[in-house]
Amino acid sequence: MxxxxxxxxxxxxxxxxxxxxxxxxxxxxxxxxxxxxxxxxxxxxxxxxxxxxxxxxxxxxxxxxxxxxxxxxxxxxxxxxxxxxxxxxxxxxxxxxxxxxxxxxxxxxxxxxxxHSEPIAQYIFAYVLHWERNVARHLAQQGARHWEVIRGGDLGAKTLGIVGYGGIGRAAGRVGKAFGMRVLGSRRTPIDDPNLDRFVPPESLHELLAESHYVVLCMPFSDETVGMIGAGELAAMRQDAVLINVARGGVMDEPALIEALRSRAIRGATLDVTSVEPLPPESPLWSLENCVLTPHDAGYSPxxxxxxxxxxxxxxxxxxxxxxxxxxxxxxxxxxx
Structure with a gap:
Protein backbone atom coordinates (compact mmCIF):
# COMPACT_ATOMS: atom_id res chain seq x y z
CA MET A 1 0.00 0.00 0.00
CA HIS A 116 -15.71 -19.80 -13.42
CA SER A 117 -13.63 -21.78 -15.91
CA GLU A 118 -14.36 -25.26 -14.59
CA PRO A 119 -18.15 -24.96 -14.13
CA ILE A 120 -18.49 -23.27 -17.52
CA ALA A 121 -16.43 -26.00 -19.18
CA GLN A 122 -18.78 -28.53 -17.56
CA TYR A 123 -21.76 -26.57 -18.88
CA ILE A 124 -20.29 -26.50 -22.38
CA PHE A 125 -19.89 -30.25 -22.44
CA ALA A 126 -23.28 -30.91 -20.87
CA TYR A 127 -24.68 -29.36 -24.04
CA VAL A 128 -22.09 -30.76 -26.45
CA LEU A 129 -23.23 -34.18 -25.23
CA HIS A 130 -26.87 -33.07 -25.30
CA TRP A 131 -26.55 -32.49 -29.04
CA GLU A 132 -24.10 -35.29 -29.86
CA ARG A 133 -26.08 -38.02 -28.09
CA ASN A 134 -29.56 -36.72 -29.00
CA VAL A 135 -30.69 -36.26 -25.40
CA ALA A 136 -33.79 -34.25 -26.35
CA ARG A 137 -35.00 -36.97 -28.73
CA HIS A 138 -34.53 -39.64 -26.07
CA LEU A 139 -36.54 -37.62 -23.55
CA ALA A 140 -39.30 -37.04 -26.11
CA GLN A 141 -39.47 -40.79 -26.80
CA GLN A 142 -39.68 -41.54 -23.11
CA GLY A 143 -42.52 -39.04 -22.74
CA ALA A 144 -44.34 -40.71 -25.63
CA ARG A 145 -43.64 -44.23 -24.26
CA HIS A 146 -42.01 -45.01 -27.60
CA TRP A 147 -39.05 -47.40 -28.00
CA GLU A 148 -36.79 -46.79 -30.98
CA VAL A 149 -33.02 -46.88 -31.36
CA ILE A 150 -31.52 -43.42 -31.89
CA ARG A 151 -28.04 -43.44 -33.35
CA GLY A 152 -25.93 -40.74 -31.74
CA GLY A 153 -22.62 -39.37 -32.88
CA ASP A 154 -19.10 -39.79 -31.49
CA LEU A 155 -17.02 -36.87 -30.26
CA GLY A 156 -13.87 -38.74 -31.24
CA ALA A 157 -14.69 -37.85 -34.84
CA LYS A 158 -15.58 -34.21 -34.20
CA THR A 159 -13.82 -30.84 -34.12
CA LEU A 160 -14.27 -28.31 -31.35
CA GLY A 161 -13.68 -24.67 -32.32
CA ILE A 162 -13.18 -22.26 -29.43
CA VAL A 163 -13.38 -18.52 -30.06
CA GLY A 164 -11.69 -16.82 -27.12
CA TYR A 165 -9.03 -19.24 -25.90
CA GLY A 166 -8.55 -17.81 -22.41
CA GLY A 167 -9.21 -19.50 -19.08
CA ILE A 168 -12.64 -20.84 -20.03
CA GLY A 169 -11.47 -21.76 -23.51
CA ARG A 170 -8.48 -23.67 -22.17
CA ALA A 171 -10.68 -25.57 -19.71
CA ALA A 172 -13.08 -26.47 -22.51
CA GLY A 173 -10.18 -27.50 -24.74
CA ARG A 174 -8.86 -29.83 -22.06
CA VAL A 175 -12.24 -31.55 -21.74
CA GLY A 176 -12.63 -31.73 -25.50
CA LYS A 177 -9.25 -33.39 -25.84
CA ALA A 178 -10.22 -35.89 -23.11
CA PHE A 179 -13.16 -36.89 -25.34
CA GLY A 180 -10.77 -37.35 -28.26
CA MET A 181 -11.87 -34.24 -30.12
CA ARG A 182 -9.75 -32.18 -32.46
CA VAL A 183 -9.43 -28.76 -30.81
CA LEU A 184 -9.02 -25.44 -32.61
CA GLY A 185 -8.63 -22.21 -30.68
CA SER A 186 -8.64 -18.55 -31.65
CA ARG A 187 -7.54 -15.47 -29.70
CA ARG A 188 -5.70 -12.22 -30.33
CA THR A 189 -2.30 -13.52 -29.20
CA PRO A 190 -0.78 -16.95 -29.94
CA ILE A 191 -0.81 -19.51 -27.14
CA ASP A 192 1.08 -22.72 -26.49
CA ASP A 193 -1.33 -25.30 -25.08
CA PRO A 194 -0.85 -29.08 -25.29
CA ASN A 195 -4.60 -29.58 -25.78
CA LEU A 196 -4.73 -27.28 -28.80
CA ASP A 197 -4.36 -28.99 -32.17
CA ARG A 198 -4.18 -25.70 -34.02
CA PHE A 199 -4.07 -22.04 -33.11
CA VAL A 200 -6.19 -19.93 -35.46
CA PRO A 201 -5.46 -16.18 -35.59
CA PRO A 202 -8.47 -13.82 -35.63
CA GLU A 203 -8.03 -13.01 -39.29
CA SER A 204 -8.56 -16.72 -40.08
CA LEU A 205 -11.69 -17.10 -37.94
CA HIS A 206 -13.76 -18.32 -40.89
CA GLU A 207 -11.42 -21.30 -41.23
CA LEU A 208 -12.16 -22.33 -37.64
CA LEU A 209 -15.89 -21.89 -38.21
CA ALA A 210 -15.85 -23.95 -41.38
CA GLU A 211 -14.02 -26.86 -39.77
CA SER A 212 -15.81 -27.07 -36.41
CA HIS A 213 -18.76 -29.28 -35.50
CA TYR A 214 -19.11 -27.35 -32.22
CA VAL A 215 -18.29 -23.64 -32.08
CA VAL A 216 -17.93 -22.27 -28.55
CA LEU A 217 -17.92 -18.53 -27.95
CA CYS A 218 -16.12 -17.48 -24.76
CA MET A 219 -14.34 -14.29 -25.81
CA PRO A 220 -14.43 -11.17 -23.63
CA PHE A 221 -17.07 -8.57 -24.45
CA SER A 222 -15.36 -5.45 -25.78
CA ASP A 223 -15.54 -2.93 -28.59
CA GLU A 224 -13.57 -5.40 -30.71
CA THR A 225 -15.99 -8.31 -30.14
CA VAL A 226 -19.39 -6.57 -30.35
CA GLY A 227 -21.29 -8.27 -33.19
CA MET A 228 -18.25 -10.43 -33.97
CA ILE A 229 -20.41 -13.37 -35.05
CA GLY A 230 -22.75 -12.12 -37.74
CA ALA A 231 -24.43 -13.41 -40.88
CA GLY A 232 -21.12 -13.94 -42.66
CA GLU A 233 -19.65 -15.96 -39.81
CA LEU A 234 -22.81 -18.08 -39.47
CA ALA A 235 -22.73 -18.73 -43.22
CA ALA A 236 -19.14 -19.95 -42.85
CA MET A 237 -20.19 -22.64 -40.35
CA ARG A 238 -20.99 -26.23 -41.25
CA GLN A 239 -24.67 -27.02 -41.71
CA ASP A 240 -24.38 -29.72 -39.03
CA ALA A 241 -22.61 -27.40 -36.59
CA VAL A 242 -23.86 -26.31 -33.17
CA LEU A 243 -23.09 -22.89 -31.71
CA ILE A 244 -22.64 -22.56 -27.92
CA ASN A 245 -22.44 -19.03 -26.50
CA VAL A 246 -21.14 -18.55 -22.95
CA ALA A 247 -19.60 -15.12 -23.67
CA ARG A 248 -22.10 -12.27 -23.90
CA GLY A 249 -25.18 -11.86 -26.06
CA GLY A 250 -23.64 -8.78 -27.63
CA VAL A 251 -20.94 -10.76 -29.44
CA MET A 252 -23.70 -12.18 -31.67
CA ASP A 253 -25.86 -10.63 -34.34
CA GLU A 254 -28.99 -12.13 -32.77
CA PRO A 255 -31.37 -11.58 -35.72
CA ALA A 256 -28.83 -13.28 -38.00
CA LEU A 257 -28.63 -16.22 -35.59
CA ILE A 258 -32.43 -16.51 -35.47
CA GLU A 259 -32.54 -16.64 -39.25
CA ALA A 260 -29.75 -19.25 -39.39
CA LEU A 261 -31.64 -21.44 -36.92
CA ARG A 262 -34.98 -21.00 -38.67
CA SER A 263 -33.50 -21.87 -42.07
CA ARG A 264 -31.44 -24.75 -40.62
CA ALA A 265 -28.28 -23.14 -41.96
CA ILE A 266 -26.73 -24.57 -38.79
CA ARG A 267 -27.94 -27.52 -36.75
CA GLY A 268 -28.63 -25.67 -33.53
CA ALA A 269 -27.51 -23.42 -30.71
CA THR A 270 -27.20 -23.42 -26.94
CA LEU A 271 -27.31 -19.90 -25.52
CA ASP A 272 -26.53 -19.04 -21.92
CA VAL A 273 -26.50 -15.35 -22.85
CA THR A 274 -28.69 -13.17 -25.04
CA SER A 275 -28.60 -9.58 -26.27
CA VAL A 276 -31.26 -8.56 -23.73
CA GLU A 277 -31.50 -10.28 -20.35
CA PRO A 278 -33.90 -11.48 -19.14
CA LEU A 279 -34.88 -12.59 -22.63
CA PRO A 280 -38.17 -10.87 -23.54
CA PRO A 281 -41.19 -13.21 -23.87
CA GLU A 282 -41.70 -12.09 -27.48
CA SER A 283 -38.22 -13.22 -28.59
CA PRO A 284 -38.38 -15.87 -31.36
CA LEU A 285 -35.56 -17.74 -29.61
CA TRP A 286 -38.03 -19.17 -27.08
CA SER A 287 -39.93 -21.16 -29.70
CA LEU A 288 -37.11 -22.43 -31.89
CA GLU A 289 -36.87 -26.17 -31.40
CA ASN A 290 -33.20 -26.18 -32.38
CA CYS A 291 -32.26 -23.61 -29.72
CA VAL A 292 -31.60 -24.40 -26.05
CA LEU A 293 -31.76 -21.43 -23.67
CA THR A 294 -30.40 -21.11 -20.14
CA PRO A 295 -30.63 -17.97 -17.94
CA HIS A 296 -26.96 -16.90 -17.81
CA ASP A 297 -26.14 -19.45 -15.12
CA ALA A 298 -23.36 -21.49 -16.76
CA GLY A 299 -20.76 -20.22 -14.30
CA TYR A 300 -22.63 -20.98 -11.09
CA SER A 301 -21.04 -23.52 -8.78
CA PRO A 302 -21.26 -24.32 -5.06
Whole structure:
Protein backbone atom coordinates (compact mmCIF):
# COMPACT_ATOMS: atom_id res chain seq x y z
CA MET A 1 0.00 0.00 0.00
CA UNK A 2 1.26 3.44 -0.89
CA UNK A 3 1.08 5.57 2.23
CA UNK A 4 2.88 8.70 3.38
CA UNK A 5 6.06 7.96 5.28
CA UNK A 6 4.70 9.59 8.45
CA UNK A 7 1.30 7.96 8.24
CA UNK A 8 0.62 4.64 9.91
CA UNK A 9 -0.34 1.87 7.49
CA UNK A 10 -3.99 1.00 8.08
CA UNK A 11 -6.64 -0.46 5.81
CA UNK A 12 -10.39 -0.75 6.33
CA UNK A 13 -11.90 -3.81 4.65
CA UNK A 14 -15.49 -4.94 4.05
CA UNK A 15 -16.15 -8.66 3.59
CA UNK A 16 -19.43 -9.95 2.17
CA UNK A 17 -21.07 -13.31 1.55
CA UNK A 18 -21.76 -16.51 3.44
CA UNK A 19 -18.06 -17.19 4.15
CA UNK A 20 -17.10 -13.71 5.35
CA UNK A 21 -16.69 -14.69 9.01
CA UNK A 22 -14.53 -17.66 8.02
CA UNK A 23 -12.30 -15.37 5.96
CA UNK A 24 -11.71 -12.83 8.73
CA UNK A 25 -8.85 -14.77 10.45
CA UNK A 26 -7.03 -15.21 7.13
CA UNK A 27 -7.39 -11.50 6.41
CA UNK A 28 -5.92 -10.71 9.84
CA UNK A 29 -3.00 -13.08 9.16
CA UNK A 30 -2.23 -11.43 5.81
CA UNK A 31 -2.33 -7.94 7.29
CA UNK A 32 -0.19 -8.96 10.24
CA UNK A 33 2.42 -10.56 7.98
CA UNK A 34 2.65 -7.32 6.01
CA UNK A 35 2.89 -5.19 9.14
CA UNK A 36 -0.39 -3.48 8.30
CA UNK A 37 -3.02 -2.53 10.84
CA UNK A 38 -6.53 -3.23 9.64
CA UNK A 39 -10.18 -3.07 10.51
CA UNK A 40 -12.41 -5.79 9.07
CA UNK A 41 -16.15 -5.22 8.78
CA UNK A 42 -18.62 -7.90 7.70
CA UNK A 43 -21.85 -7.25 5.82
CA UNK A 44 -24.40 -9.95 6.65
CA UNK A 45 -27.32 -11.35 4.67
CA UNK A 46 -29.77 -9.00 6.38
CA UNK A 47 -27.83 -6.00 5.09
CA UNK A 48 -26.29 -5.09 8.46
CA UNK A 49 -22.63 -4.15 8.99
CA UNK A 50 -20.94 -5.27 12.20
CA UNK A 51 -19.05 -1.98 12.29
CA UNK A 52 -19.04 1.48 10.75
CA UNK A 53 -18.66 1.16 6.95
CA UNK A 54 -17.71 4.79 6.39
CA UNK A 55 -14.21 5.18 5.04
CA UNK A 56 -14.10 1.67 3.56
CA UNK A 57 -11.00 1.22 1.39
CA UNK A 58 -11.30 -2.40 0.23
CA UNK A 59 -14.48 -4.30 -0.67
CA UNK A 60 -14.77 -8.03 -1.26
CA UNK A 61 -17.89 -8.29 -3.46
CA UNK A 62 -18.62 -12.00 -3.15
CA UNK A 63 -20.76 -14.17 -5.38
CA UNK A 64 -22.93 -15.17 -2.43
CA UNK A 65 -23.97 -11.64 -1.48
CA UNK A 66 -25.97 -11.33 -4.70
CA UNK A 67 -28.52 -13.80 -3.24
CA UNK A 68 -29.59 -11.31 -0.60
CA UNK A 69 -31.53 -8.19 -1.65
CA UNK A 70 -31.02 -6.45 1.70
CA UNK A 71 -27.27 -7.07 1.60
CA UNK A 72 -27.02 -5.77 -1.96
CA UNK A 73 -28.94 -2.65 -0.97
CA UNK A 74 -26.32 -1.96 1.71
CA UNK A 75 -23.38 -2.93 -0.50
CA UNK A 76 -24.03 -0.73 -3.53
CA UNK A 77 -23.55 2.61 -1.71
CA UNK A 78 -19.98 1.51 -0.92
CA UNK A 79 -19.21 2.02 -4.63
CA UNK A 80 -19.38 5.76 -3.92
CA UNK A 81 -17.18 5.74 -0.80
CA UNK A 82 -14.54 8.43 -1.40
CA UNK A 83 -11.87 6.36 0.39
CA UNK A 84 -12.49 3.24 -1.71
CA UNK A 85 -9.18 2.11 -3.21
CA UNK A 86 -9.84 -1.44 -4.43
CA UNK A 87 -12.83 -3.66 -5.09
CA UNK A 88 -12.76 -7.39 -5.85
CA UNK A 89 -15.60 -8.07 -8.30
CA UNK A 90 -17.59 -11.31 -8.48
CA UNK A 91 -17.59 -11.89 -12.25
CA UNK A 92 -15.23 -12.05 -15.18
CA UNK A 93 -17.07 -9.45 -17.26
CA UNK A 94 -16.90 -5.75 -16.45
CA UNK A 95 -19.34 -4.56 -19.13
CA UNK A 96 -22.01 -3.82 -16.51
CA UNK A 97 -22.26 -0.02 -16.14
CA UNK A 98 -21.77 -0.22 -12.35
CA UNK A 99 -18.03 -0.75 -12.87
CA UNK A 100 -17.19 2.18 -15.13
CA UNK A 101 -17.51 4.94 -12.48
CA UNK A 102 -15.08 3.01 -10.27
CA UNK A 103 -12.55 2.77 -13.07
CA UNK A 104 -13.08 6.39 -14.10
CA UNK A 105 -12.12 7.73 -10.68
CA UNK A 106 -9.04 5.54 -10.41
CA UNK A 107 -10.27 2.94 -7.92
CA UNK A 108 -8.58 -0.38 -8.55
CA UNK A 109 -10.81 -3.21 -9.74
CA UNK A 110 -10.02 -6.91 -10.02
CA UNK A 111 -12.36 -9.38 -11.65
CA UNK A 112 -13.02 -13.06 -11.06
CA UNK A 113 -11.54 -14.35 -14.30
CA UNK A 114 -10.57 -18.00 -13.91
CA UNK A 115 -12.85 -19.01 -11.06
CA HIS A 116 -15.71 -19.80 -13.42
CA SER A 117 -13.63 -21.78 -15.91
CA GLU A 118 -14.36 -25.26 -14.59
CA PRO A 119 -18.15 -24.96 -14.13
CA ILE A 120 -18.49 -23.27 -17.52
CA ALA A 121 -16.43 -26.00 -19.18
CA GLN A 122 -18.78 -28.53 -17.56
CA TYR A 123 -21.76 -26.57 -18.88
CA ILE A 124 -20.29 -26.50 -22.38
CA PHE A 125 -19.89 -30.25 -22.44
CA ALA A 126 -23.28 -30.91 -20.87
CA TYR A 127 -24.68 -29.36 -24.04
CA VAL A 128 -22.09 -30.76 -26.45
CA LEU A 129 -23.23 -34.18 -25.23
CA HIS A 130 -26.87 -33.07 -25.30
CA TRP A 131 -26.55 -32.49 -29.04
CA GLU A 132 -24.10 -35.29 -29.86
CA ARG A 133 -26.08 -38.02 -28.09
CA ASN A 134 -29.56 -36.72 -29.00
CA VAL A 135 -30.69 -36.26 -25.40
CA ALA A 136 -33.79 -34.25 -26.35
CA ARG A 137 -35.00 -36.97 -28.73
CA HIS A 138 -34.53 -39.64 -26.07
CA LEU A 139 -36.54 -37.62 -23.55
CA ALA A 140 -39.30 -37.04 -26.11
CA GLN A 141 -39.47 -40.79 -26.80
CA GLN A 142 -39.68 -41.54 -23.11
CA GLY A 143 -42.52 -39.04 -22.74
CA ALA A 144 -44.34 -40.71 -25.63
CA ARG A 145 -43.64 -44.23 -24.26
CA HIS A 146 -42.01 -45.01 -27.60
CA TRP A 147 -39.05 -47.40 -28.00
CA GLU A 148 -36.79 -46.79 -30.98
CA VAL A 149 -33.02 -46.88 -31.36
CA ILE A 150 -31.52 -43.42 -31.89
CA ARG A 151 -28.04 -43.44 -33.35
CA GLY A 152 -25.93 -40.74 -31.74
CA GLY A 153 -22.62 -39.37 -32.88
CA ASP A 154 -19.10 -39.79 -31.49
CA LEU A 155 -17.02 -36.87 -30.26
CA GLY A 156 -13.87 -38.74 -31.24
CA ALA A 157 -14.69 -37.85 -34.84
CA LYS A 158 -15.58 -34.21 -34.20
CA THR A 159 -13.82 -30.84 -34.12
CA LEU A 160 -14.27 -28.31 -31.35
CA GLY A 161 -13.68 -24.67 -32.32
CA ILE A 162 -13.18 -22.26 -29.43
CA VAL A 163 -13.38 -18.52 -30.06
CA GLY A 164 -11.69 -16.82 -27.12
CA TYR A 165 -9.03 -19.24 -25.90
CA GLY A 166 -8.55 -17.81 -22.41
CA GLY A 167 -9.21 -19.50 -19.08
CA ILE A 168 -12.64 -20.84 -20.03
CA GLY A 169 -11.47 -21.76 -23.51
CA ARG A 170 -8.48 -23.67 -22.17
CA ALA A 171 -10.68 -25.57 -19.71
CA ALA A 172 -13.08 -26.47 -22.51
CA GLY A 173 -10.18 -27.50 -24.74
CA ARG A 174 -8.86 -29.83 -22.06
CA VAL A 175 -12.24 -31.55 -21.74
CA GLY A 176 -12.63 -31.73 -25.50
CA LYS A 177 -9.25 -33.39 -25.84
CA ALA A 178 -10.22 -35.89 -23.11
CA PHE A 179 -13.16 -36.89 -25.34
CA GLY A 180 -10.77 -37.35 -28.26
CA MET A 181 -11.87 -34.24 -30.12
CA ARG A 182 -9.75 -32.18 -32.46
CA VAL A 183 -9.43 -28.76 -30.81
CA LEU A 184 -9.02 -25.44 -32.61
CA GLY A 185 -8.63 -22.21 -30.68
CA SER A 186 -8.64 -18.55 -31.65
CA ARG A 187 -7.54 -15.47 -29.70
CA ARG A 188 -5.70 -12.22 -30.33
CA THR A 189 -2.30 -13.52 -29.20
CA PRO A 190 -0.78 -16.95 -29.94
CA ILE A 191 -0.81 -19.51 -27.14
CA ASP A 192 1.08 -22.72 -26.49
CA ASP A 193 -1.33 -25.30 -25.08
CA PRO A 194 -0.85 -29.08 -25.29
CA ASN A 195 -4.60 -29.58 -25.78
CA LEU A 196 -4.73 -27.28 -28.80
CA ASP A 197 -4.36 -28.99 -32.17
CA ARG A 198 -4.18 -25.70 -34.02
CA PHE A 199 -4.07 -22.04 -33.11
CA VAL A 200 -6.19 -19.93 -35.46
CA PRO A 201 -5.46 -16.18 -35.59
CA PRO A 202 -8.47 -13.82 -35.63
CA GLU A 203 -8.03 -13.01 -39.29
CA SER A 204 -8.56 -16.72 -40.08
CA LEU A 205 -11.69 -17.10 -37.94
CA HIS A 206 -13.76 -18.32 -40.89
CA GLU A 207 -11.42 -21.30 -41.23
CA LEU A 208 -12.16 -22.33 -37.64
CA LEU A 209 -15.89 -21.89 -38.21
CA ALA A 210 -15.85 -23.95 -41.38
CA GLU A 211 -14.02 -26.86 -39.77
CA SER A 212 -15.81 -27.07 -36.41
CA HIS A 213 -18.76 -29.28 -35.50
CA TYR A 214 -19.11 -27.35 -32.22
CA VAL A 215 -18.29 -23.64 -32.08
CA VAL A 216 -17.93 -22.27 -28.55
CA LEU A 217 -17.92 -18.53 -27.95
CA CYS A 218 -16.12 -17.48 -24.76
CA MET A 219 -14.34 -14.29 -25.81
CA PRO A 220 -14.43 -11.17 -23.63
CA PHE A 221 -17.07 -8.57 -24.45
CA SER A 222 -15.36 -5.45 -25.78
CA ASP A 223 -15.54 -2.93 -28.59
CA GLU A 224 -13.57 -5.40 -30.71
CA THR A 225 -15.99 -8.31 -30.14
CA VAL A 226 -19.39 -6.57 -30.35
CA GLY A 227 -21.29 -8.27 -33.19
CA MET A 228 -18.25 -10.43 -33.97
CA ILE A 229 -20.41 -13.37 -35.05
CA GLY A 230 -22.75 -12.12 -37.74
CA ALA A 231 -24.43 -13.41 -40.88
CA GLY A 232 -21.12 -13.94 -42.66
CA GLU A 233 -19.65 -15.96 -39.81
CA LEU A 234 -22.81 -18.08 -39.47
CA ALA A 235 -22.73 -18.73 -43.22
CA ALA A 236 -19.14 -19.95 -42.85
CA MET A 237 -20.19 -22.64 -40.35
CA ARG A 238 -20.99 -26.23 -41.25
CA GLN A 239 -24.67 -27.02 -41.71
CA ASP A 240 -24.38 -29.72 -39.03
CA ALA A 241 -22.61 -27.40 -36.59
CA VAL A 242 -23.86 -26.31 -33.17
CA LEU A 243 -23.09 -22.89 -31.71
CA ILE A 244 -22.64 -22.56 -27.92
CA ASN A 245 -22.44 -19.03 -26.50
CA VAL A 246 -21.14 -18.55 -22.95
CA ALA A 247 -19.60 -15.12 -23.67
CA ARG A 248 -22.10 -12.27 -23.90
CA GLY A 249 -25.18 -11.86 -26.06
CA GLY A 250 -23.64 -8.78 -27.63
CA VAL A 251 -20.94 -10.76 -29.44
CA MET A 252 -23.70 -12.18 -31.67
CA ASP A 253 -25.86 -10.63 -34.34
CA GLU A 254 -28.99 -12.13 -32.77
CA PRO A 255 -31.37 -11.58 -35.72
CA ALA A 256 -28.83 -13.28 -38.00
CA LEU A 257 -28.63 -16.22 -35.59
CA ILE A 258 -32.43 -16.51 -35.47
CA GLU A 259 -32.54 -16.64 -39.25
CA ALA A 260 -29.75 -19.25 -39.39
CA LEU A 261 -31.64 -21.44 -36.92
CA ARG A 262 -34.98 -21.00 -38.67
CA SER A 263 -33.50 -21.87 -42.07
CA ARG A 264 -31.44 -24.75 -40.62
CA ALA A 265 -28.28 -23.14 -41.96
CA ILE A 266 -26.73 -24.57 -38.79
CA ARG A 267 -27.94 -27.52 -36.75
CA GLY A 268 -28.63 -25.67 -33.53
CA ALA A 269 -27.51 -23.42 -30.71
CA THR A 270 -27.20 -23.42 -26.94
CA LEU A 271 -27.31 -19.90 -25.52
CA ASP A 272 -26.53 -19.04 -21.92
CA VAL A 273 -26.50 -15.35 -22.85
CA THR A 274 -28.69 -13.17 -25.04
CA SER A 275 -28.60 -9.58 -26.27
CA VAL A 276 -31.26 -8.56 -23.73
CA GLU A 277 -31.50 -10.28 -20.35
CA PRO A 278 -33.90 -11.48 -19.14
CA LEU A 279 -34.88 -12.59 -22.63
CA PRO A 280 -38.17 -10.87 -23.54
CA PRO A 281 -41.19 -13.21 -23.87
CA GLU A 282 -41.70 -12.09 -27.48
CA SER A 283 -38.22 -13.22 -28.59
CA PRO A 284 -38.38 -15.87 -31.36
CA LEU A 285 -35.56 -17.74 -29.61
CA TRP A 286 -38.03 -19.17 -27.08
CA SER A 287 -39.93 -21.16 -29.70
CA LEU A 288 -37.11 -22.43 -31.89
CA GLU A 289 -36.87 -26.17 -31.40
CA ASN A 290 -33.20 -26.18 -32.38
CA CYS A 291 -32.26 -23.61 -29.72
CA VAL A 292 -31.60 -24.40 -26.05
CA LEU A 293 -31.76 -21.43 -23.67
CA THR A 294 -30.40 -21.11 -20.14
CA PRO A 295 -30.63 -17.97 -17.94
CA HIS A 296 -26.96 -16.90 -17.81
CA ASP A 297 -26.14 -19.45 -15.12
CA ALA A 298 -23.36 -21.49 -16.76
CA GLY A 299 -20.76 -20.22 -14.30
CA TYR A 300 -22.63 -20.98 -11.09
CA SER A 301 -21.04 -23.52 -8.78
CA PRO A 302 -21.26 -24.32 -5.06
CA UNK A 303 -17.48 -23.87 -5.07
CA UNK A 304 -17.66 -20.38 -6.59
CA UNK A 305 -17.32 -18.36 -3.40
CA UNK A 306 -14.55 -20.62 -2.14
CA UNK A 307 -12.59 -19.97 -5.34
CA UNK A 308 -13.34 -16.25 -5.33
CA UNK A 309 -12.38 -15.98 -1.66
CA UNK A 310 -9.02 -17.59 -2.37
CA UNK A 311 -8.44 -15.13 -5.20
CA UNK A 312 -9.34 -12.19 -2.96
CA UNK A 313 -6.96 -13.34 -0.22
CA UNK A 314 -4.16 -13.74 -2.75
CA UNK A 315 -4.82 -10.25 -4.07
CA UNK A 316 -5.12 -8.77 -0.57
CA UNK A 317 -1.58 -9.91 0.16
CA UNK A 318 -0.41 -8.35 -3.08
CA UNK A 319 -2.35 -5.14 -2.37
CA UNK A 320 -0.77 -4.53 1.04
CA UNK A 321 2.69 -5.40 -0.33
CA UNK A 322 2.30 -2.98 -3.28
CA UNK A 323 2.54 -5.82 -5.79
CA UNK A 324 0.65 -6.28 -9.03
CA UNK A 325 -2.71 -7.93 -8.41
CA UNK A 326 -4.19 -10.86 -10.33
CA UNK A 327 -6.93 -9.91 -12.83
CA UNK A 328 -6.63 -6.17 -12.39
CA UNK A 329 -8.83 -4.28 -14.86
CA UNK A 330 -7.71 -0.97 -16.31
CA UNK A 331 -10.57 -0.36 -18.72
CA UNK A 332 -14.04 -1.80 -19.31
CA UNK A 333 -13.16 -2.36 -22.97
CA UNK A 334 -16.47 -0.78 -23.95
CA UNK A 335 -16.85 2.83 -24.97
CA UNK A 336 -20.19 4.64 -25.14
CA UNK A 337 -22.12 1.46 -24.35
Missing amino acids: RRGSEEQALVKICLTGDHADEMRPRVDEILCAAGVEGEVIVLDAAGCFDGDPSGIEVVYFSLGVTKYAAAMKSLLPLFDEPQLRWMQGPGAGVDNPIWQPILDRGTRLTNASGI LGDERLGALFLENLGRFVRDEAMVNEIFTSGLTNR
